[in-house]
Amino acid sequence: MATADWALYTRRALERSGHRSSAPRAAVVDTLAELGCSVTAREIANRVEQRGRAVGLASVYRTLELLEQMGLVQRVDLGEGVARFEPAHGSGEHHHHLVCDSCGNVTAFEDADLERAIERLSGRVDFAIDAHDVTLRGECPACHATTSPS
Amino acid sequence: MATADWALYTRRALERSGHRSSAPRAAVVDTLAELGCSVTAREIANRVEQRGRAVGLASVYRTLELLEQMGLVQRVDLGEGVARFEPAHGSGEHHHHLVCDSCGNVTAFEDADLERAIERLSGRVDFAIDAHDVTLRGECPACHATTSPS
DNA sequence: CTGAGTGCAAACAGTTTGCATTACT
DNA sequence: AGTAATGCAAACTGTTTGCACTCAG
Numbered sequence: 187m188a189t190a191d192w193a194l195y196t197r198r199a200l201e202r203s204g205h206r207s208s209a210p211r212a213a214v215v216d217t218l219a220e221l222g223c224s225v226t227a228r229e230i231a232n233r234v235e236q237r238g239r240a241v242g243l244a245s246v247y248r249t250l251e252l253l254e255q256m257g258l259v260q261r262v263d264l265g266e267g268v269a270r271f272e273p274a275h276g277s278g279e280h281h282h283h284l285v286c287d288s289c290g291n292v293t294a295f296e297d298a299d300l301e302r303a304i305e306r307l308s309g310r311v312d313f314a315i316d317a318h319d320v321t322l323r324g325e326c327p328a329c330h331a332t333t334s335p336s
Numbered sequence: 337m338a339t340a341d342w343a344l345y346t347r348r349a350l351e352r353s354g355h356r357s358s359a360p361r362a363a364v365v366d367t368l369a370e371l372g373c374s375v376t377a378r379e380i381a382n383r384v385e386q387r388g389r390a391v392g393l394a395s396v397y398r399t400l401e402l403l404e405q406m407g408l409v410q411r412v413d414l415g416e417g418v419a420r421f422e423p424a425h426g427s428g429e430h431h432h433h434l435v436c437d438s439c440g441n442v443t444a445f446e447d448a449d450l451e452r453a454i455e456r457l458s459g460r461v462d463f464a465i466d467a468h469d470v471t472l473r474g475e476c477p478a479c480h481a482t483t484s485p486s
Numbered sequence: 487c488t489g490a491g492t493g494c495a496a497a498c499a500g501t502t503t504g505c506a507t508t509a510c511t
Numbered sequence: 512a513g514t515a516a517t518g519c520a521a522a523c524t525g526t527t528t529g530c531a532c533t534c535a536g
Contacts, residue, residue, distance in 0.1 A: 204490095205490080205491090206489095206490055206491065206534085206535055206536070207535080208490085208491060208492075208534080208535075209534095210491080210492065210493090211491080211492095226525095227525085227526085228525085240493095241492085241493090242492065242493040242494070243493090243525095243526085244492080244493065244494080244495095244526090244527075244528085245491075245492055245493070247525095247526065247527075248491080248492085248527095249491095251527095261415075263413060263415035265411075265413035265469070267500090267501085267524075267525075268524090268525065269525080269526080284461060284463045284465075286463065287466075293463070295457075295461055297453075297457050297460075299453050299456065299457065300450075300453045300454065300457055302453075303447075303449050303450045303452075303453035304450065304470075304472070306449065307445075307447050307449065307450055307472075308472065308474075310447075311434060311445055311472070312476075312477050313434045313436065313443070313472065313474040313475060313476055313477070313480075314474045314475045314480050315434075315472050315473065315474035316437075316473065316474045316475075317472075317473040317474070318470065318471065318472045318473065319415070319469070319470070319471045319473075320454075320468065320469070320470050321468065321469045322454070322457075322458065322461070322463065322465050322467075322468045323465065323466065323467040323468065323469075324458075324463040324464045324465035324466045324467070325463060325464045325466075326462075326463055327462050327463070330463075330464050354515095355515080355516090356509085356510050356511070356514095356515055356516065357510075358509080358510070358515085358516060358517075359509095360516080360517065360518090361516080361517095376500095377500085377501085378500085390518095391517085391518090392517065392518040392519070393500095393501085393518090394501090394502075394503085394517080394518065394519080394520095395516075395517055395518070397500095397501065397502075398502090398516080398517085399516095401502095417499080417500075417525090417526085418499090418500070419500080419501080
């Protein structure tokens with residue numbers, strides 16, 4: 187399964203580039219793999235602690251920063267004033283996020299049509315585009331049900 | 337011209353909804369209209385000060401928050417860790433942003449194709465979408481020239 | 487044994503809030 | 512006169528940094 191692959195690959199990549207394999211760092215990698223899509227640094231620290239081990243928040247941030255520079259982690263900003271992070275799966279996989287305005291719930295989606303539109307657009311603008319974010323906001327099914335009970 | 341229209345309309349809207357017309361608030365409105373697209377609270381405060389008058393940063397934030405709630409101002413988060421704001425022009429006008437990774441320069445763009453793709457997509461997901469942000473990142477022409485001098 | 491990596495606490499930056507003061511209406 | 516709105520400074524939040532300590536290589 188992809189999440190275990192990523193954790194493994196990431197640990198290898200760290201080794202390969204001469205980084206020491208420390209317990210805290212491994213815990214962050216494993217936990218990010220476990221939690222998956224768009225998690226905050228604090229969520230990672232909390233989860234690690236739940237599992238008995240413990241990591242300083244600073245180390246979580248330092249690890250995430252390192253991994254981001256290595257292209258193994260993607261930083262995501264959904265406009266909540268908190269940075270979110272997720273495993274970066276190679277070049278292929280590519281998703282964006284739906285955010286529920288009521289409960290803050292975050293879900294991922296992918297859409298080839300959208301990607302195509304953005305790609306075309308990228309060729310048309312005068313910037314040299316190399317990344318893009320799309321965030322859709324609204325109400326998730328659960329909140330929608332309670333808000334407008336038909 | 338649109339910027340003056342917006343300032344006028346906004347001041348009217350404030351009056352109409354029973355808000356006092358104070359000098360600081362008017363200054364914020366005028367300055368946001370003048371600066372236009374995606375400015376920070378501090379930029380507004382600075383600009384107001386340059387023009388002789390002065391506003392506390394807190395008042396700038398309070399005004400922007402009020403205007404946002406009234407739908408007259410749009411809050412924009414480009415993932416820099418600073419909130420940006422811009423005049424919200426009615427329902428029609430709709431743009432997104434290009435951010436230069438090197439110099440931080442922000443430019444606006446609109447693209448009907450992209451909007452259409454998002455609209456179609458919105459119908460397909462299980463959230464009730466009512467807003468969306470798109471941010472394209474890359475190198476602006478100026479930075480691109482200095483980075484890769486052909 | 488050496489220094490990369492850690493944890494803590496202090497420093498920071500942006501934003502929000504409490505409160506006494508100001509100034510529209 | 513009454514009270515919405517202001518300005519300042521303190522409080523808060525998320526993130527970064529300095530520094531002494533630890534542990535992997």
